Amino acid sequence: MSTSLLVKQAMRATPLMASFRPATTSAFRFNSTSTSVTETREPVALQAEIVSGAPEEVRMQPCRIFKQSKAATQSGITNTGVWRLDFDTQLQAGRFENELIGWASSADYMQALQMKFISKEDAIAFADKQGWEFTIQEPNQKIFKKKIYADNFKYSPKKLRFVKTK
Amino acid sequence: MSAAMAAHLSVVTAQSPSLSAARQSVIHLYRDFQRGVPEIMRTHQVDLPMSMIRTKIREEFERHRDVKDLAVIDILLFKGRQEYQETMNAWKQETHIMRYFIKDDAPPKPQGFLEKFLAGRD
Numbered sequence: 001m002s003t004s005l006l007v008k009q010a011m012r013a014t015p016l017m018a019s020f021r022p023a024t025t026s027a028f029r030f031n032s033t034s035t036s037v038t039e040t041r042e043p044v045a046l047q048a049e050i051v052s053g054a055p056e057e058v059r060m061q062p063c064r065i066f067k068q069s070k071a072a073t074q075s076g077i078t079n080t081g082v083w084r085l086d087f088d089t090q091l092q093a094g095r096f097e098n099e100l101i102g103w104a105s106s107a108d109y110m111q112a113l114q115m116k117f118i119s120k121e122d123a124i125a126f127a128d129k130q131g132w133e134f135t136i137q138e139p140n141q142k143i144f145k146k147k148i149y150a151d152n153f154k155y156s157p158k159k160l161r162f163v164k165t166k
Numbered sequence: 167m168s169a170a171m172a173a174h175l176s177v178v179t180a181q182s183p184s185l186s187a188a189r190q191s192v193i194h195l196y197r198d199f200q201r202g203v204p205e206i207m208r209t210h211q212v213d214l215p216m217s218m219i220r221t222k223i224r225e226e227f228e229r230h231r232d233v234k235d236l237a238v239i240d241i242l243l244f245k246g247r248q249e250y251q252e253t254m255n256a257w258k259q260e261t262h263i264m265r266y267f268i269k270d271d272a273p274p275k276p277q278g279f280l281e282k283f284l285a286g287r288d
Contacts, residue, residue, distance in 0.1 A: 050233060051241045095288035107287075 049131030059131045063087045065123045066137035085115040175251040188239045199223045210260045
């Protein structure tokens with residue numbers, strides 16, 4: 001069995017898979033100066049899922065792109081501006097007790113990963129490039145209604161807010 | 167002397183101008199690996215049969231058979247060349263070679279509630 005023939009079969013042209021990845025950045029800048037006919041390189045977003053070295057099971061794990069909501073008990077909003085990418089906790093995450101000390105261990109290598117992005121589009125581009133299944137959780141926009149004390153005493157054709165009777 | 171050691175079997179990383187050029191580079195790398203299998207077995211004292219190592223090399227190349235993006239192929243070529251250099255120069259040890267076969271020898275994961283319970287796993 002000649003290996004060269006097998007390898008040639010391996011490299012025979014197959015229909016190109018449609019790439020739905022946005023061509024935001026080009027990993028390579030290629031200047032073609034030769035006059036002979038060569039295949040031009042289209043600047044496409046590098047499919048990092050192939051070369052990242054991550055296990056293939058990671059692509060099956062769903063992740064979530066969200067903005068952390070403000071703690072209702074506090075008025076600080078420092079952590080609410082940044083977009084985060086987090087992996088959902090698996091049902092069968094391979095949790096076990098460490099044999100030596102008894103620590104609560106997990107076989108899920110993505111459970112501690114939380115990434116931060118400046119914008120939603122950056123997070124989507126990253127997850128897309130890595131081949132992860134993501135869902136976007138839109139943040140709840142807080143509707144703030146301005147309240148003016150003088151409105152309590154203004155004329156109203158409808159029912160009064162405060163009924164002043166003595 | 168260390169600079170010469172570092173340069174041994176190193177290849178200048180180049181952007182492949184076309185798919186056919188990339189294909190040639192891949193075939194050269196594949197042939198280098200297969201030609202180097204006896205030396206790998208001798209250097210690293212691998213106890214596996216030669217056929218198993220050759221099959222594993224073939225398997226690793228087959229995994230990325232359908233990649234058509236030139237940029238990705240170039241990175242895979244670079245990583246492949248890196249692996250070849252590290253293996254042939256004995257910068258890797260036997261444990262790194264055996265890491266390729268770890269999934270084949272892994273014990274089966276516990277199935278069903280009782281097996282998982284006895285193994286202490288979720």
